[in-house]
Amino acid sequence: MPSTKIVSVATLIWLLGVAVATGQTQGGNPHTGNEAAIKAGMALFRFRCADCHGMDAKGVRGPDLTQIWASGRTDEGLFGTVRNGVSGTEMPAVDPRTSDDEVWKILAYLRTLAAPTLTDQVAGNADNGERVFRAQCAGCHRVKGRGGRLGPDLSRVGNARTRPMLVRRIRGAVEDSLSGYEPVTITTKNGQTIQGVKKNEDLTSVQIMDTRERIQGYLRSDVRNVENPTKSAMPAFGPDRLSESDLNDVLSYLSTLKGFDPSAPK
Numbered sequence: 001m002p003s004t005k006i007v008s009v010a011t012l013i014w015l016l017g018v019a020v021a022t023g024q025t026q027g028g029n030p031h032t033g034n035e036a037a038i039k040a041g042m043a044l045f046r047f048r049c050a051d052c053h054g055m056d057a058k059g060v061r062g063p064d065l066t067q068i069w070a071s072g073r074t075d076e077g078l079f080g081t082v083r084n085g086v087s088g089t090e091m092p093a094v095d096p097r098t099s100d101d102e103v104w105k106i107l108a109y110l111r112t113l114a115a116p117t118l119t120d121q122v123a124g125n126a127d128n129g130e131r132v133f134r135a136q137c138a139g140c141h142r143v144k145g146r147g148g149r150l151g152p153d154l155s156r157v158g159n160a161r162t163r164p165m166l167v168r169r170i171r172g173a174v175e176d177s178l179s180g181y182e183p184v185t186i187t188t189k190n191g192q193t194i195q196g197v198k199k200n201e202d203l204t205s206v207q208i209m210d211t212r213e214r215i216q217g218y219l220r221s222d223v224r225n226v227e228n229p230t231k232s233a234m235p236a237f238g239p240d241r242l243s244e245s246d247l248n249d250v251l252s253y254l255s256t257l258k259g260f261d262p263s264a265p266k
Helices: 002-022 035-048 075-084 100-113 126-136 163-171 244-254
Strands: 182-188 193-201 205-210 215-219 223-227
Touching: 035 100, 075 100, 126 244, 163 244, 182 205, 193 215, 215 223
Parallel strands: none
Antiparallel strands: 182 193, 182 223, 193 205, 205 215
């Protein structure tokens, strides 16, 4: 009997070690507050993630990661996002050579950058905001399978963008474009112009989605010019086009768009 207990305890210790090493923990991040792990996570983040999320994690092409815990995400849910990526977005699965332990270290570092939990709700009427969005924005942006495809899908924008960033985007203060949505104008040899967003290109060809949402491919040798404007294809919605009241309503609606995350509280 004593020997059986000894074996059982040893087995339990071994199983717990495996769980920590493979990320299979039930109590959150095993590296939270561990100074050495956080330092390692910072180096991993800057090497693997900063191109999209910025050296300060406040977003470049990818979203601001200092807000992810304030939006209600959990350590376990975020681990799954990093490990597996997000289907239908630019967020890829982490390199298979990256261990689960390294993913936890990255998240431990990001936790140190986290903004305080949001306590104030965005002022505005979300129901009216959805109506305004459908009238003015859904021609280019999809939400939960409805809307256009010329702009990014916004079904998760409530988790991905802060209110100040959304205001800047909507009012037109930010002019850059996400990959796959850069504006492009093709001029054919007979002088016809086709506008759209660029989906792919190489040295000999360019693929675009035109304003009718048709995917079109062109050989560079068959067209007169391929113009790549630097200004975003998204128009600026100034106060004359979108009042402050309607803007607040739209922001309230967008803040509810968090996609599907089984780990997030309902």
